[in-house]
Amino acid sequence: MFHYSLVNMGSFSGIFIDVFYSFSFLLVLFVSIFVFGLLSVFYRSGFLYSDYLDDSYVELYWTFIPGLILFFLSVPSFISLYYQDKLSLGxxxxxxxxxxxxxxxxxxxxxxxxxxxxxxxxxxxxxxxxxxxxxxxxxxxxxxxxxxxxxxxxxxxxxxxxxxxxxxxxxxxxxxxxxxxxxxxxx
The missing domain is CATH 2.60.40.420 (Cupredoxins -  blue copper proteins)
Known part of the structure; x- marks a missing residue:
């Protein structure tokens, strides 16, 4: 049986790490399927980028979209980090x-x-x-x-x-x- 998750967690910090792992795994899976599908469509249609030397929209997209993905990955990480810091109070x-x-x-x-x-x-x-x-x-x-x-x-x-x-x-x-x-x- 395929098991893609971590061990059973025994603390809230571990649960945060498990949720972050599952979230990032699904995000990487979605991006991989999207990129593979896009490349397969371009390959089947015979479309090549050899004629284009400059495209500012493509450069904007391949800079903005990975930055947005990194932002979405940083939110659960910061939540976990701040939670671990709040434990020091009690x-x-x-x-x-x-x-x-x-x-x-x-x-x-x-x-x-x-x-x-x-x-x-x-x-x-x-x-x-x-x-x-x-x-x-x-x-x-x-x-x-x-x-x-x-x-x-x-x-x-x-x-x-x-x-x-x-x-x-x-x-x-x-x-x-x-x-x-x-x-x-x-x-």
Whole structure:
């Protein structure tokens, strides 16, 4: 079965990303069908542009229409960006994620633990299942601070629409608002 969508999202930011992906996919599909249909009509009629050297209307159209398409693509992107910024006003809890060479460390004001990947086997997801899971409550806004102890690491949870690079000596942050409890695998 053909599946063109993303994973099931677990946050509003992820839902915005999924809607934006679907919107841009349909827009690109429409433009591709339109251009292919236009080229096939011109090809069948034998019409060639070899006689024309200058046409100001064509130049106006091929400048204005892509600009209009980019404007329509920017609106949902800005809505998602401003929504993620509004989450910072109601933060309920903080936690830190520290990237190490072979594992991740999670800490909060109450606990600290290291998260190691399980060895392959026993029906577990390869390179995704861990020994100690990090639990988040639903409908609570979290501020997550990211850093690294050695090199650049990339932390992502696709269901939340979250991907942050962890740099040594620098703190990055993001906001999470899980909609429902569940098992969410990071990478």
């Amino acid at each position: 933060v309920n809890d903080n936690f830190k994620v520290l990237g190490n060479q072979w594992y991740w460390s999670f800490s909060n004001s109450f606990y600290f633990f290291d998260c190691y990947i399980h060895s392959f086997g026993n029906g577990l997801w390869r390179l995704l299942s861990v020994q100690d899971s990090f639990f988040l409550s639903s409908n609570i806004i979290y501020r997550v601070l990211f850093s690294s102890s050695d090199v650049i690491h990339s932390f992502s949870i696709p269901e939340f629409g979250l991907k942050v690079d962890c740099l040594n000596g620098r703190s990055s942050w993001a906001y999470l608002f899980p909609l429902s409890p569940g098992v969410y695998y990071g990478q």
